Amino acid sequence: MKLMLKAVTIASAIIATPALAEHWTLSPEGSHLAYGTIKKDTVGEVNSFTNLSGHVSPDGKAEIEIDLSSVETNIDIRNERMIEHVFRNAGTATLTAQIDMDEVKALAVGQTAVVDVEAALSLIGTDVEFDTEMFVLRVSEKSVMVSTNDMVFLSTExxxxxxxxxxxxxLASLPGITRTVPITARLFFNMDEQKADAGTAAPVEVAAVAAVDGDIKAGKKVYRKCKACHQIKEGKNGVGPSLYGIVGASAAQADGFKYSDALKSSGIVWDVETLTTFLADPKGTLPGNKMQFAGLKKDEDITNVIAYLQSESEG
Ligand code: HEC
Structure with a gap:
């Protein structure tokens, strides 16, 4: 007698799984950081830095590195003088800022917002703190542009x-150079998906889990191979984590189990497809995971064991 479990479908279930924590990386292309100087009261000039790098972590902490040796004043000798005398060959300056990521995430593509930012510039051992407004444009799902809303003034003192x-x-025999410097910035950030990890928990929508069309009874036999290490009772971990409710869940969610980094940072959602790939070759699909199991060779066994895991989790 075959017991067929048909079409167990978790259609568009909203399951509490970790949100993909978003890391953003500064894209040098299109990014621009400039400051102005006024000499002899009347001659205004713009200098900029051509080499910027940086990132924003999921909690909204931005860190931007300014390569001071990349200063561009449009005159070589002046670049050298700036680097040597003003920046004292310091290498880099770091701009850190705290950004309210909820405000940024709430933006639909094409929308803009003006956000308050607390920032600090660390330049040659001196920290200057300032509050400013930044203008944010969500360019696409995966990119934002941030620019100064007004100018930021920094005193040279x-x-x-x-x-x-x-x-x-x-050196330039100048009677005066103003001691407050206006700064403008335009920064592009791209979302970095590889680094997405199981950071903060938030509900996300999980795609429909394909129908499991397997033989539960046959699956129970296959499950004997898993039993040495797994239980399907909630909260019962052994050598391996509890597999209760595993079909449709995000990887590495069993309470109290010490997972490998490989599994924790995998971002996998266990549906029929990902389970099938994993169970066929656990080591090969997810290098560095610590499940000491060679894998199931027969597709049929895999489908059946998934059906069994699913049925057991239904209580
Ligand atoms: C020798 C022990 C062992 C055997 C046998 C074993 N597993 Fe595992 N399994 C583990 C360990 C340990 C982990 C945790 C891996 C990690 O953290 O990298 C794991 C993880 C898993 C996961 C991911 C769980 C999660 O919370 O993300 C699934 C799914 C899984 N095993 C299914 C199975 C199935 C199905 C079988 C039988 C066909 C099986 N395992 C056999 C030890 C085992």
Whole structure:
């Protein structure tokens, strides 16, 4: 007698699974950081930095590295003087900022917002803190543009570069260079999917789980191979984690089980397809996971054991 379990479908179930934590990486292309100087009261000039890098972590902490040696003043000798006297060959400056990611995430593609940002610039051992507004545009699902909403003014004294500016005046025989510097920035960030991990829990919509059309009774026999390490009771872990409710769940969710990093950071949702691939070759599909099991060779066995796991979890 064959007991057929047909079409066990979790259609578009909303299951509490970890949200894909979003990491954003600064894209140098299109990003631009510039500041202005005014000498002799009347001559305004724009300098910029051509080499920027950085990222924003899921909690909204932004860190942007400014390569000070990439300063572009449009005159070589002036670039050298800036690097040597003002930036004192410091290498990089770091701009850190706290961004409210909920506000950014709430933006639909094409929408904009003005967000408050608390930032700090760390330049040659001096930290300058400032609050400012940034203008955010969600360019696409996976990219945002952030720019200064107004100008940000930085005093050369606060930034600890007054002596360097004195030196520039002397070298260029200039009567004056203003001691407050307007700064504008336009930064592009791209969402980095590889780094998405099981960070903060939030409900996400899981795609429909394909129908399981397997033989539960036959699956119970196949399950004997799993029994040495697994139970299907909720909260009962052995060598392996409890497999209760595994079909449709996100990987590495069993309470109290110490998973490998490989499984934890896999981002896998266990549906028929991912379980089938995994159970056929656990080591090969997910290198670094710690399930010491060679795999099931027959497709039929896999389908059946999935049907069994599904039926047992239904209580
Ligand atoms: C020798 C012990 C062992 C055997 C046998 C074994 N497993 Fe595992 N299994 C583990 C361990 C350990 C893990 C955790 C892996 C990790 O953290 O990398 C695991 C993880 C899993 C996961 C992922 C669970 C999760 O919470 O994401 C599934 C699914 C799974 N096993 C199914 C099976 C099935 C089905 C069988 C039998 C066909 C089986 N295992 C046989 C030890 C075993």
């Amino acid at each position: 606060d930034a600890g570069v007054n002596a360097g500016v004195d030196k520039l005046m002397e």
